[in-house]
Amino acid sequence: MKRNYLVAVLAGSFLMLSSLQSCVHESLETEVANVQSDPLAFIKSEYMRGKDMVAGKQIEWDKARTYNADDDRIMLVTVPIKNNGKNVIEELTFRIDNNKVSGHLWKFESANGFTASDYNLTAHEIIAKMSGKVSYVALEGSMRYEKPIVRGKFIDEVAKSGSGPMGSPSCKPCHGEIDEVVIPSPGGGGPTNPFPDPPTIPIPPIVIPPPTSNNNDPCSKIKGQKGKADYNQKINDLKNKTGQKKETGYSQKANGEYTYHDNATTNSDSNSLTLPNNSDIEGYMHTHVDDFSVVNSEGVEVSRTGIKMFSPADIGYFMGMVSNAQAGGRPLTNPYAVMVTSSGMYQIRFTGSAAQIKTFTEAQINGFKGDYLKSMTKSKNLESSLLKFLKEKMGIEGVNLYRMQQIGKTTEVKLGNDGKTKETDCP
Numbered sequence: 001m002k003r004n005y006l007v008a009v010l011a012g013s014f015l016m017l018s019s020l021q022s023c024v025h026e027s028l029e030t031e032v033a034n035v036q037s038d039p040l041a042f043i044k045s046e047y048m049r050g051k052d053m054v055a056g057k058q059i060e061w062d063k064a065r066t067y068n069a070d071d072d073r074i075m076l077v078t079v080p081i082k083n084n085g086k087n088v089i090e091e092l093t094f095r096i097d098n099n100k101v102s103g104h105l106w107k108f109e110s111a112n113g114f115t116a117s118d119y120n121l122t123a124h125e126i127i128a129k130m131s132g133k134v135s136y137v138a139l140e141g142s143m144r145y146e147k148p149i150v151r152g153k154f155i156d157e158v159a160k161s162g163s164g165p166m167g168s169p170s171c172k173p174c175h176g177e178i179d180e181v182v183i184p185s186p187g188g189g190g191p192t193n194p195f196p197d198p199p200t201i202p203i204p205p206i207v208i209p210p211p212t213s214n215n216n217d218p219c220s221k222i223k224g225q226k227g228k229a230d231y232n233q234k235i236n237d238l239k240n241k242t243g244q245k246k247e248t249g250y251s252q253k254a255n256g257e258y259t260y261h262d263n264a265t266t267n268s269d270s271n272s273l274t275l276p277n278n279s280d281i282e283g284y285m286h287t288h289v290d291d292f293s294v295v296n297s298e299g300v301e302v303s304r305t306g307i308k309m310f311s312p313a314d315i316g317y318f319m320g321m322v323s324n325a326q327a328g329g330r331p332l333t334n335p336y337a338v339m340v341t342s343s344g345m346y347q348i349r350f351t352g353s354a355a356q357i358k359t360f361t362e363a364q365i366n367g368f369k370g371d372y373l374k375s376m377t378k379s380k381n382l383e384s385s386l387l388k389f390l391k392e393k394m395g396i397e398g399v400n401l402y403r404m405q406q407i408g409k410t411t412e413v414k415l416g417n418d419g420k421t422k423e424t425d426c427p
Helices: 002-024 039-047 116-120 123-129 218-226 229-239 312-327 362-367 369-377 382-392
Strands: 065-069 074-082 088-097 100-110 132-138 144-150 178-182 249-253 258-261 265-267 270-272 281-287 292-295 301-304 336-341 344-350 399-404 410-415 421-425
Touching: 039 074, 039 088, 039 100, 100 123, 218 229, 218 336, 218 344, 218 399, 218 410, 229 249, 229 281, 229 336, 281 312, 312 336, 312 344, 312 362, 312 399, 362 369, 369 382, 382 399, 382 410, 382 421
Parallel strands: 281 336
Antiparallel strands: 065 074, 065 178, 074 088, 088 100, 100 132, 132 144, 249 258, 249 281, 265 270, 292 301, 336 344, 344 399, 399 410, 410 421
């Protein structure tokens, strides 16, 4: 009985502290109208966008569970994370309160290991039988906490106000009354941890200080690039090669190493640079050359007019880099692609969630060429046409376009809900 109460205190303490922390630091919630009409879809496609702390984790969305509180405005969602280790269980939990969403990453680390059946237990049941530690990270804001546990008890806390099951009077102030509604799925259930209402008695946590700064947003990353001599040297080199008849470029590994490429192949309808198929490639920059004239096989001079915007092949390679970053546990905002022309430069970055990563086969990329040429050759706004093509033809969400000046401002260009481009200058 006392053990159950102690378990109840954990969730309550974290929630109260999150409530207090949100008063003195940045907001830990995202407010969106009508999120409760399809909470799981919103969480996957919108809320998780840019949450790099879960990059590389195998989130089992098909095993999600929802909980409805007595108050219809409150909904709780729990999603397990697949983990092959025997000593770790992880899960994501989300609280939707009057269209305000807050998300959290929980990690249970057992000194003695877990059994296969433990992965189907609730968080309270997991904690009650383990020795080790439980950590908690807010997906928004900067809160990080850690609690040591010995045989189901917190070594730094002692229950002081009674004991009993979750439904008992002594535990209701922390847990409230919540009925479980399971989303059916072939994969079955997983560990769950519904968020209770905020408790009335806060319990001080052990605080793990967060990093003092966050430079993971695309604007900060592009600003950092523009301040590096080796990056600018590569850009200047490519700007001097836009008058050639073949594309040239550089690839960059995750360790920062650059490699030059000038192996483009040309024919009557393409000019394509071949880039390495390595999982540690994290970025590339390349030229789209100026228009030029050639004499065809019939002895007639024809003009080769290129599209000064990213091609489906460029996008496909970029999305492959994003997928590799996820598999390697690297931030999803790290991969980049740069296009250099004599009339300007652009860069693309991924700003979506892990659930929005989409990769393509060579046959699929080739299948986009006809629609791409039709859309772009008649376009009066290549930026808008590209973003619409990504969304409507390639089914890609979460890729933003950045118009760059080598010395000067960078402008983020993205597609609004009305189908029109929205521009924002990077700070």
